[in-house]
Amino acid sequence: MMPDLAQQQSAKLVLLGEMGSGKSSLVLRFVKGQFFDYQESTIGAAFLTKPLPEYNVKFEIWDTAGQERYHSLAPMYYRGAAAAIIVYDVTSADSFVRAKNWVKELQRTGNANMIMALAGNKADLVKGDSSSRQVPTEEARAYADEHGLYFVETSAKEATNVDELFEEIAKRLPKAEVPRQSSGSVPLEQTQPAQASSSKCCS
Amino acid sequence: MDEEYDAIVLGTGLKECIISGLLSVDKYKVLHMDRNAYYGGESASLSMSQLWEKCGNGGSPPASLGANRDYNIDMVPKFIMANGQLVRVLIRTTVTRYLEFKAVDGSYVVNKGKVNKVPATDMEALRSSLMGVFEKRRARSFFIYVQEYEEKDPRTHKGLDLNTMTMAQVYAHFKLEPMTIEFIGHALALHRDDSYLDKPALETVKKVKLYHDSLVRYPDLRSPYIYPRYGLGELPQAFARLCAVYGGTYMLNKSDAEVVYDDNGKAVGVKSEGETAKCKFVVGDPSYFSNKYKKTGEVVRAVCILNHPIPNTDNAHSTQIILPQKQIGRRSDMYVFCCSYAHCVAPQGKWIAFVSTTVETQNPEAELAPGLALLGPIEERFVQVTPIYEPHEDGKSDNCFISKGYDASTHFEDTVNDVIDLYQRITGKVLDLSSEDPMVANTEV
Secondary structure, eight states: OOOOOGOOOOEEEEEEEOSSSSHHHHHHHHHOOOOOOTTTOOOOOOOOEEEEEEGEEEEEEOOOOOTTTTTTGGGTTTOOEEEEEEEEEEOOOHHHHHHHHHHHHHHHSSSOEEEEEEEEOOOOGSSSSSGGGGGGGHOOOOOOHHTTTTTOBBBBTTTTTHHHHHHHHHHHHHHOOSSSTTEEOTTTTSSSSSGGGGGGGGO | OOEEEEEEEEESSSHHHHHHHHHHHOOOEEEEEEEESSSSSGOOEOOOHHHHHHOOOOOOOOOGGGGGGGGOOEESSOOOTTTHHHHHHHHHHGGGGGOOEEEEEEEEETTTTTEEOOOSSSHHHHHOTTOOHHHHHHHHHHHHHHHHOOOGGGGGGGOOOTTBBBBHHHHHHHHHHHHHHHHHHIIIOSSSSSGGGGGGHHHHHHHHHOOOOOOSSSTTTTSSSEEEEOOOOOOOHHHHHHHHTTTTTEEEEOOOEEEEEEESSSSEEHHHHHHHEEEEEEEGGGGGGGGSEEEEEEEEEEEEOOOOOOTTSOOOOSSSEEEEEEGGGGGEEEEEEEGGGTTTTSSTTTTEEEEEEEOOOOOOHHHHHHTTSSSSSSSEEEEEEEEEEESSSSSSSTSEEEEOOOOSOBSSSSHHHHHHHHHHHHHHSSOOOOSSSSSSSSOOO
């Protein structure tokens, strides 16, 4: 039986990682099943949603919108996030250092129950010929184990382990998570004309 | 950074972030910088330790204040009118998806030393303890007139020409008493002094109408105001994200950012750390433009941490209380703004109250006494005096578009007017807020 869509919990998921590590490509592959070899730096599409009915969750996926470039990502970016994917490029040792810094930053400022995953992207570049690999799988896995992160190597280009990554996060989300929209919030987008109080019956 | 931009924006205060967001959506190439390592400039929300340090207190905050990071204390506290212009900007730019708003519990006005709920509709006027029986009826007729008034529909004008009549004449027409006039002018129309009485009535009637329309804009509002969870510091961040999503570049921690001028005194770029970014014009708060602004006044604000709601506000978690000038023997109104852990700005069990007014004497802190007296026991108090700056020029001759400082009021209407004015001076276009259709493409899947 498919759960009622309205019952789906929304989960904010943020992507972090060095510029060019393939954050947007992972999201585009997962949400739209697309991949572009020359993906432009993220413009205009930094908020995507994708429901996973089988896990009863709707991901609200935030991309960095390039604000990681000069370390100017705003705290609101990870505020309230249920999950984070920290992405590095398996052919760049620098990007792995940066990823470890993001993990530290999240552990310092983020929500303690946040699900974190470490994704070693661009695995297609080292398939068969590992000469360009700069981050050994074992090293990354050991780091992930030590810090309680889910770890997987991915290829957005070849769609390797991308769905698996997001599905694993969905599985790990706490089941009865408090809804992100707490009670008493005012839905600003709701544009129905308000009823004038003067038209109410006098009493 | 050695690149060329259309606009360089300096300072990440709310006004600057709204402007950079709007310009970026309009396809301007924007570089946005701040001298601080954090977003928000003067409109940031601070943690307790940040406020403690800013106010020059030694040591660290006492443990009784609770967890430092649970505090998001606004430096310029303001509520948002639910049907006001800022909400339209938020909706049209879709940044609402990054924010969560909650209603403000109550709006109050002080009369003869007592805190009274502000009656804002014909029905509330009938229930209000502020007025006697006959005055209630007269006030009710005034409210019904305002609620039904439509500028474009002469039938609703009932023979009154609000473009030629002054507001004083309109009050006289409805035979309203001075006390009623006071709360309408100061607590509903939100005028900061009485100069409006001799001006055409239309502006004030529209303001009262905005208050009423805000109150009925969303279901179950008990005041016309809303406020974001985690404090106002979220707003500049949300607009900065909008700007970034449309290609804007952000650089924080540029403590040496300096405007570069050509021989004719026109801004042509911004220099930092030995590099210069070129641009067609610069936008920013006054602190980035030496000699281009004047001080127009000062605001004194007290931040008070309480363990309880403000007395006589029906245990409200969030409130505004307006103390009209005449009630406290002053030339300008005083404002009390209060928010609690319910809006995620303080640890569980704590309220943050702000008392603010325009400085009139040599002893600003003492001026706050009537507002502070309303708060009950105060656990901790921080007082700051902030100068308000205004630019000398409109930016046309020097390519410097400079925002004004933030006034003492606890609402956003004047802030947004400054943004609309800046936008028009920069782009030559009127910011059309009449529609609620998104001005940006919907990127949701």
